Amino acid sequence: MGGSNLDKSAILRLLYSALTHTASAAKRRIVRFRQKSDYERFLHEWSMIDKSLTEASDAIRHLPFIQGFSLRVPGELLRTHAHDGIWIENDPLISVHHSTSTYKPVTREKGIPWGVQEIKAPIAWSMTTGHRIKIGVIDTGVDFSHPDLKQSLGRGINLLNRGTLPHDDNGHGTHIAGTIAAANQVHGMIGVAPRSTVYPVKAFDHNGSAFVSDIVLGIDWCVRNHMDIVNMSFGMKTRSKSLLTAVTNAYNAGVIIVASSGNDGKRKSIDYPARYPQTIAVGATNRLRRIAPFSNRGMYIDVYAPGDKIISAWLRGKYNEMSGTSMATSHVSGAIALLLAMRPGLSPSDIKAVVKRSMLPLRGTKAPRTTGELDVMRMLQAGER
Template structure:
């Protein structure tokens, strides 16, 4: 686990990192006294737990990494005392961010094949019966609607222990489960990855994959670094295959890098949105880390979306502008690298279902990506082509374009 230009000690000593935002946009606010502490010994864990002013919790990553993380509330004097310990690698604030989705179009009443799903070749795979059945996808986000007709059949049974988890409260009429989506973002992300092909609504890249809601963001979009790290650990400990994080921060986050390392060692591929800062060298974290597949966003014309972050952390590009997918009360078109990442997540599910080991599945996508003439800092290896990854040709079509079923038509 390394970070460009920083020694491990410098990186892990950095404080104030790790705020998360859904990649469709964010405004930061801080709660100054809550921290994530990275430690390398049980004594360090005990020390952090003993001085927390509120009940703490531990994220044990030692099955696959040297790290244990403790989330707690500490005074300034106690954080300095913790930093002085040789077995404490970092003390970082556990930031919140506010998030905002970006609607981009109204809907039409008919069933829609989203342009991105067709553009990356997924509809060609559906035609030959490739649907990613048996692959498990964790969606680290605002939750997933438990009742949306495009998603209900693909959700892991709620009665199964650990099938879904929530680290924040769900609020509102949509909250039929603790992990339900009270913001809409997670449902949209899940739909792009794995909406079922049921003859109405929309279809995802991997329409028979199993979805797991890992709710770390509330209805206002607030997400904690510690909750996201815990969610990644949960996916790895349950032997799922892919985990999607359509969220990020411009700050380095050693806790998320450690969680990504844990996932990879456990055989789970973590995917992350590159961010919406729209500038060179602006790829956010965790997407910029080597442990994550960092995804930039393209338009229907195969151009880089103007909002998309770009830089060395981009591994691959995928459709991210005017993407139609389910939301709890129907359907909506949204734009963001949040929308690009689940195309890659669904594609990884397809590749893994075809017999490729998770440890090399991302390499397969990079090797078969389509060069659309953009710089590597914008497209990475190229535009996602999941059909080519499984050995099929397709016409590069764009489905029903940017149209979307009418809102409320679910």
């Protein structure tokens, strides 16, 4: 390709508009450069400004993983300087996946929750407990003081407040972490892979909302810190080139991404990023081994797992019952950790093939062969082949 498409003044206009526009005046967008030279030039100009203005780093988020930036771009700039040299797309809000209808606190959860039992994880524990497998949970953080999680957590990162621990101010992330890796045999609950390690990546605020750019930063952190698995219990309806690029980069780096399909009860579509082929898309089942009414379903789903009335860890050392494809996703992440601890060489495509080969046909489905429910013992056997 020839020389740079963007002159310096265009780059500076973008930068200064991001710094001068308040939240109300302009939408947050992700800007990516078609040419590396333009990206590097923007990076250079930004670093010069960043040194002189402390608020610059708040206004402009650098997304090196996808060679881009998230910043506020006003509509008039979009119209007047629509350059060939850049891709601009919205940086929308994305939310965690849970159906709040069955949100109810539980006093105590002892032993093995029904979902962990259902997928036959306890039978596998004599062979594998997920030891040394690292799972990045991009979510609302985690309750670091929860007695059932203390042994199971790495430090992780707080993308919303750098330098502080990714403490959970919502509950969703703690619930996910509990299903994956809780380990308190005497007094508390046990998760699917009790000796795996969860690294909480706090990208979501107390409302369970995050920008796509936060997710991109979270995926970047997981790849750089050598996570084996990334749990993504969130989704959105619209596609995002930036999110796809980040997911593809992670997949190519050998990271397994498990994503929840969404809770709209739809038959023909599921949320992104679960809909991308580079992820393992999870739907939810209930105790009857049927697809839960809230779960999305259909051809995009790779596997179903328990997601209805799941009890797991909660804030302030408590427990909570929740339903959603989020809850199903954490069972799948834990199961993959059990398999990877036994077969560390398996690639993301190998893992997906094993998961699909080893599913148990569901009850009440017309075409039982196409998709089924997670079964850890069948997975471990299929992984041996």
